[in-house]
Amino acid sequence: xxxxxxxxxxxxxxxxxxxxxxxxxxxxxxxxxxxxxxxxxxxxxxxxxxxxxxxxxxxxxxxxxxxxxxxxxxxxxxxxxxxxxxxxxxxxxxxxxxxxxxxxxxxxxxxxxxxxxxxxxxxxxxxxxxxxxxxxxxxxxxxxxxxxxxxxxxxxx
Amino acid sequence: xxxxxxxxxxxxxxxxxxxxxxxxxxxxxxxxxxxxxxxxxxxxxxxxxxxxxxxxxxxxxxxxxxxxxxxxxxxxxxxxxxxxxxxxxxxxxxxxxxxxxxxxxxxxxxxxxxxxxxxxxxxxxxxxxxxxxxxxxxxxxxxxxxxxxxxxxxxxxxxxxxxxxxxxxxxxxxxxxxxxxxxxxxxxxxxxx
Amino acid sequence: xxxxxxxxxxxxxxxxxxxxxxxxxxxxxxxxxxxxxxxxxxxxxxxxxxxxxxxxxxxxxxxxxxxxxxxxxxxxxxxxxxxxxxxxxxxxxxxxxxxxxxxxxxxxxxxxxxxxxxxxxxxxxxxxxxxxxxxxxxxxxxxxxxxxxxxxxxxxxxxxxxxxxxxxxxxxxxxxxxxxxxxxxxxxxxxxxxxxxxxxxxxxxxxxxxxxxxxxxxxxxxxxxxxxxxxxxxxxxxxxxxxxxxxxxxxxxxxxxxxxxxxxxxxxxxxxxxxxxxxxxxxxxxxxxxxxxxxxxxxxxxxxxxxxxxxxxxxxxxxxxxxxxxxxxxxxxxxxxxxxxxxxxxxxxxxxxxxxxxxxxxxxxxxxxxxxxx
Numbered sequence: 001x002x003x004x005x006x007x008x009x010x011x012x013x014x015x016x017x018x019x020x021x022x023x024x025x026x027x028x029x030x031x032x033x034x035x036x037x038x039x040x041x042x043x044x045x046x047x048x049x050x051x052x053x054x055x056x057x058x059x060x061x062x063x064x065x066x067x068x069x070x071x072x073x074x075x076x077x078x079x080x081x082x083x084x085x086x087x088x089x090x091x092x093x094x095x096x097x098x099x100x101x102x103x104x105x106x107x108x109x110x111x112x113x114x115x116x117x118x119x120x121x122x123x124x125x126x127x128x129x130x131x132x133x134x135x136x137x138x139x140x141x142x143x144x145x146x147x148x149x150x151x152x153x154x155x156x157x
Numbered sequence: 158x159x160x161x162x163x164x165x166x167x168x169x170x171x172x173x174x175x176x177x178x179x180x181x182x183x184x185x186x187x188x189x190x191x192x193x194x195x196x197x198x199x200x201x202x203x204x205x206x207x208x209x210x211x212x213x214x215x216x217x218x219x220x221x222x223x224x225x226x227x228x229x230x231x232x233x234x235x236x237x238x239x240x241x242x243x244x245x246x247x248x249x250x251x252x253x254x255x256x257x258x259x260x261x262x263x264x265x266x267x268x269x270x271x272x273x274x275x276x277x278x279x280x281x282x283x284x285x286x287x288x289x290x291x292x293x294x295x296x297x298x299x300x301x302x303x304x305x306x307x308x309x310x311x312x313x314x315x316x317x318x319x320x321x322x323x324x325x326x327x328x329x330x331x332x333x334x335x336x337x338x339x340x341x342x343x344x345x346x347x348x349x350x
Numbered sequence: 351x352x353x354x355x356x357x358x359x360x361x362x363x364x365x366x367x368x369x370x371x372x373x374x375x376x377x378x379x380x381x382x383x384x385x386x387x388x389x390x391x392x393x394x395x396x397x398x399x400x401x402x403x404x405x406x407x408x409x410x411x412x413x414x415x416x417x418x419x420x421x422x423x424x425x426x427x428x429x430x431x432x433x434x435x436x437x438x439x440x441x442x443x444x445x446x447x448x449x450x451x452x453x454x455x456x457x458x459x460x461x462x463x464x465x466x467x468x469x470x471x472x473x474x475x476x477x478x479x480x481x482x483x484x485x486x487x488x489x490x491x492x493x494x495x496x497x498x499x500x501x502x503x504x505x506x507x508x509x510x511x512x513x514x515x516x517x518x519x520x521x522x523x524x525x526x527x528x529x530x531x532x533x534x535x536x537x538x539x540x541x542x543x544x545x546x547x548x549x550x551x552x553x554x555x556x557x558x559x560x561x562x563x564x565x566x567x568x569x570x571x572x573x574x575x576x577x578x579x580x581x582x583x584x585x586x587x588x589x590x591x592x593x594x595x596x597x598x599x600x601x602x603x604x605x606x607x608x609x610x611x612x613x614x615x616x617x618x619x620x621x622x623x624x625x626x627x628x629x630x631x632x633x634x635x636x637x638x639x640x641x642x643x644x645x646x647x648x649x650x651x652x653x654x655x656x657x658x659x660x661x662x663x664x665x666x667x668x669x670x671x672x673x674x675x676x677x678x679x680x681x682x683x684x685x686x687x688x689x690x691x692x693x694x695x696x697x698x699x700x701x702x703x704x705x706x707x708x709x710x711x712x713x714x715x716x717x718x719x720x721x722x723x724x
Contacts, residue, residue, distance in 0.1 A: 026655030027439050054565055058658070060671055060684040073658060073671070073686075077565065077579070080586055084658065105568030108694045116402070131395035131723060132304065133267045140303055140403055147303035151266045154311060220370050224397055224720055225422035227374070228466070228503055232492075235485035250370035268375060268396040271367055297416065301404045323503050 001079040003029060006051065013044060030071070030084035038087055039097045045074060045083075046102055052078045056103040059110055061117035063143050068094045070119055089119065098124040116141040169342075174203050206341075212256070212282070213340040214244040216333065219255040221275070223262025226289040226323045230261045238326035245333055252278040257336070258313075259329075263291035263298060264306045276313045284340070285309075286317045286332050293318045358384060363705075367396050373470070373712065374719030376693075382705055390700045390708065392693055397723040405683035410436055410650050411510060413683070418504040420685060421721040423466055424664045426452075426459040429508040431661035434589055435670040436510050439657045440650070447640035448512035449591040454525070454633045455498065455507060456590075457626040461532070462491045463664040464619045464626075471616060471713040472543055475552050480543050487535055490528050497521050510650065512643030522634060529627050536624065544620065553616060554607030557699050557711035561610070567698075568691035571666025572622065573715055576602035576614035583662040595632050597625045612714035619716070622664075649678050658686075665689055665716060687721040 007021045014037055021029055033041055045053040053074040060071040068089040075082040087096055098121035099106040110121045111130040118139035121127060129136065138145055149155070174180045183203065190196045202210065222230050233240045240246050249255045252275045264272065276285070287309050290296035295307035309315060316339060317332045365378040375396035381389040401420060405413045417432045418425035430452055437444060469484030492502045498517055499505040507514050543549050559569070561577045574581065582599040584592040600621035602614030652674040660669035666688025673682040692715050700708050
């Protein structure tokens, strides 16, 4: 199992010019995929006999200055191999499909990304804040966030 | 040093008795006990001092560990740094039966209303120890934490502050002893007697 | 619901953020029908200290002490994972003596963490003595750590490029003595707790987690191994010279009940203490003279790119996902906390159990709120 095998299998099943393997930067390579194709690609990766990515490790929300990204780390226990999928979203309307139907681990991980970055996951059964209080204003991990000096009467300077 | 401290203590006890008739009676019985050689076994105290002695030596804490300092609080309750020998070994889970709340850990906005509620549920006289840097003033998260309250004294009044991240168990024992000193110097409320 | 002519209603019980078990500020709202639990709702976030925002603002070296405070019971393992991630992205070579020292401290911290999990689990179920016994052994480890690094609970010992201080012959002999004492005490724990009929009745056949459920919910660590999957990151993707050590990976075998129950999770942790003692013994033999830290520049800048490095923590897989764009501070640091995903399996596991079993299940999953909330 290696990146070329996965890349070739993805390219033969889905269209070729939209799923590129990015190896230009240092560190780990990642697959940059189209946000409409996220759910079918993940389903294929999970159910195909030669790939079998049955473990969703991590969902990350990244603020890259001019756009958001939702990054997924998948892992296969059978072949002991992990990959990274990255989906780019625009800042004004960050909406992407939810993976809750495939992996139950996505439930809490996506709620955390919504809570801290404000990315909306379509199809999530229960999208509300998980770490911050329910009436918190704003999304802290965005680069333009300003922390409040007072909350519910407790002055915090 | 010891005899100075003992004389000091006697002066404090004498000055706490207001009625001159009570004062002469107290001095007479104290002298009598010393003459008979019984002052090692029987002690005579004004009522306020006796109540303070009882309260100071049985301060029961509330189990309120929030973060890393809670582990050091558990270590103080275990056998190497035993807190039970100072009378504070009984950690109660309900605030209605405790005198002391040891706030061990970082206080956030989400937890603040609960702390206030627990403090109000404790019966008077009640005391608070802010354990660790986070509870005293926000700790390492002061400048950049957006949900961290800079010290638990923004919500409830604190009696003793312990610095450290986390403080050693000996520091917590020192704080409890300081608190016992503070309790024995207070004048108990008239209604309580 | 109506049984014959008896009308019952559902009751919402709040196990609030302050409760007498030692797992921290977790709030559970439990919907019960009489004594049997219908639904459990864990509410977290009471300890959210914004580690990820801090890690974006400070430089890489300044963030290392904050990683200690994530899972405060295994702080050597946390800082090891972070330092390995930065060393992978920056392509730094760590000297061999530093790697062996990292392994020794990480395994000793694993033993200390499992001892506390054992003691507090027994305390939750009503037994006070195992708590005192496990803390007595934990104090031996903490005094070793105090001689090595200066701290009892949070050490700041692993640094980028190696470790902070070297150890000498006194500390090595103290570690050797501790290994002998711990081996004898494990027999004592087995007699006191593992073979105890009351403990077995409260933990066997309770809180069953099947292997497919565990993988789907993202459970890792001893909870996954207790459900039957033989997977340990130290064997499959070894880091920091773990490939040189000889140890076994215990999995749940359903000794007193079925595979994947609370007793299995407890038993796997106890067996892991034995395996860690073996690793520390072998590491002390492999220790040779050498450097303890490679030199790094005063303001370290990483090349643009991203990296994800997982490590085997006492609670599961801790991973650091670091994205860098060439500046002295990171663009994004994300922590993959094992207790966060382990806690999400609480609700389906607690369906249709008795109320007292909820305490037993929460204790056996062994969460630490510092890393759930970050």
